[in-house]
Amino acid sequence: MSCSIKRTSSTSYRSGGGVCGGGSGRNSSVSCRQYASSVIGGGSYGGGACSIGYGGGMSAGSLAGGFGGGLGGGFGGGLGGGFGGGFAGGFGAGGDILLSGNEKVTMQNLNDRLAAYLDKVRRLEEENAQLEHHIREWYRKQAPSVSKDYTSYYQTIEQLQNQIISATVDNNRLLLDIDNSKMTADDFRMKYENELVIRQTVEADISGLRNLLDDLTRTRSSLESELESLKDELIALKRNHEEEMRQLQSQTGGDVSVEVNAAPGEDLTKTLNDLRNEYEQIIEKNRREVEQWYEVKIEEVNRQVTSSSQDIQTSSHQLTELRREMQNLEIELQAQLSTKNSLENSLAETESRYGCLLQQIQGQINSINSEEEWLASIRCEMESQNQEYKMLLGIKTRLEQEIAQYRALLQ
Incomplete structure (x- = not known):
């Protein structure tokens, strides 16, 4: 009232x-x-x-x-x-x-x-x-006749939180694996760069050896040409010697015989033969020396070329293996990146889905809290009306007592 x-x-x-x-x-x-x-x-x-x-x-x-x-x-x-x-x-x-x-x-x-x-x-x-x-x-x-049980919601929320934590742990593990793969790829890249430097050095050495081989080939050609020229010169000397011998024989031939009491002269044929033998020995000696030097150089160059070829083959094989391994690592890295992207997408979808669920649950909790507040306000209003009712009862009792006293005084 x-x-x-x-x-x-x-x-x-x-x-x-x-x-x-x-x-x-x-x-x-x-x-x-x-x-x-x-x-x-x-x-x-x-x-x-x-x-x-x-x-x-x-x-x-x-x-x-x-x-x-x-x-x-x-x-x-x-x-x-x-x-x-x-x-x-x-x-x-x-x-x-x-x-x-x-x-x-x-x-x-x-x-x-x-x-x-x-x-x-x-x-x-x-x-x-x-x-x-x-x-x-x-x-x-x-x-409601009975109080609502929110234990199932709490369990669902706890399960969702555990799933989010496990997904976060998996994501962190994948990130760690990706970092390890990147470090491994960097190591292999450094090895590849070192091997590439070694290969370039070997190729430079091979180029130098090829230049040396070309020089030796040119030297050999020059020596062969010199040998041919010496042979031609020897043939020319032989031909000149034969011509001179024929001329001398023709000069010494005939019916005239002159006998002089003079000292006997030197035998020209013997002298020429000695000269020829001496020149032939010198030429043979030079030829053998040149051939020996050429064979030694050729063997040395062949050994160097063989060792360089083996090094090149080894380096090529290592380079092929490194390229193959790098391709495998790149493929694995792409697979890990795709797995990471898919996991990130699934994590985002899971977070959005569970975020919507949490918002719905929070909305239900807020509605329940508003209903509880409304019920509390109704309860407070009822208590105030109950207090007012008690006050009215007290007023009624006091009025009846005062009326009784008043009537007693009037009587």
Whole structure:
């Protein structure tokens, strides 16, 4: 029940020797009309304010000779009802008067108003009980019969978190494998570069040996040409020698015979033969030396070429193996990269899917929390209405007690 609270100032009326003051109170939806004071004999009577929310007690200023000697010159009273309601009245000193018919009518009117107020309180109690019944019915229909069990959601969330952690661990392991593969590829690349440098060095050596072979070939050709020229020269010398021999024989031939007593001359044939033999020996010696030197050089060059060819074959084989291994590593690296991309895509899909699930679960939890807050607000409202109901019951009890005291005083 809503109450509007305002304060009203007390009003007092003086007439003759008596005083009656209207009591102050808190006004609500139930308002009481202020009755005008009526002058009886030497006293006056003023009606008080009737309100819900404040009420005074019953106090007697003076009762002369018990209650039968007469009431004081003034009677001030107020009916204060509501959250703290009650009657507030005072008997003050004054002339000795008795209650007249108007006062009885006034008291009857007050009693009727009090009965109407009690009926209203009873009607409010019934409405409150009806409202509580409706709230209980709504609670029974809307509220779940048993509390929801979110253990399955917690288990699902824990499983999803474990899956995310395992996927993260797998991803990190793949990243580590990729780093190891990159390091291995870098090592093989360095080995390849070193082998390439060695190959280039060997090729440079082979080029140098080929140049040397060309030089030796040219030297051999020059020596062969020199040998041919020497042979031609030897043939020419032989031919000249034969011609000279024939000329000498022709000169020494004939029928003239001259005998002189002179010392015998040298044998030219023998001299020429000696010269020829000497030249032939020199030529043969030079030829053998040249052939030996040529054979030695050829053997040396052949050995160098053979060793260089073997080194080239070994380097080519190693280079082929390194290229094959590098191709295998590149293929494995591409496979690892594709696996990484697929795992990253699957991880992103898993995270998005489980993120949606978590958002749905969080939305359900938020809706449940909002329902709990709404139920808590309803519970608070019910508690406030229950407190208001208890206050109204207290007011009713106090009003009944004050009415009983008031009737006892009137009697």
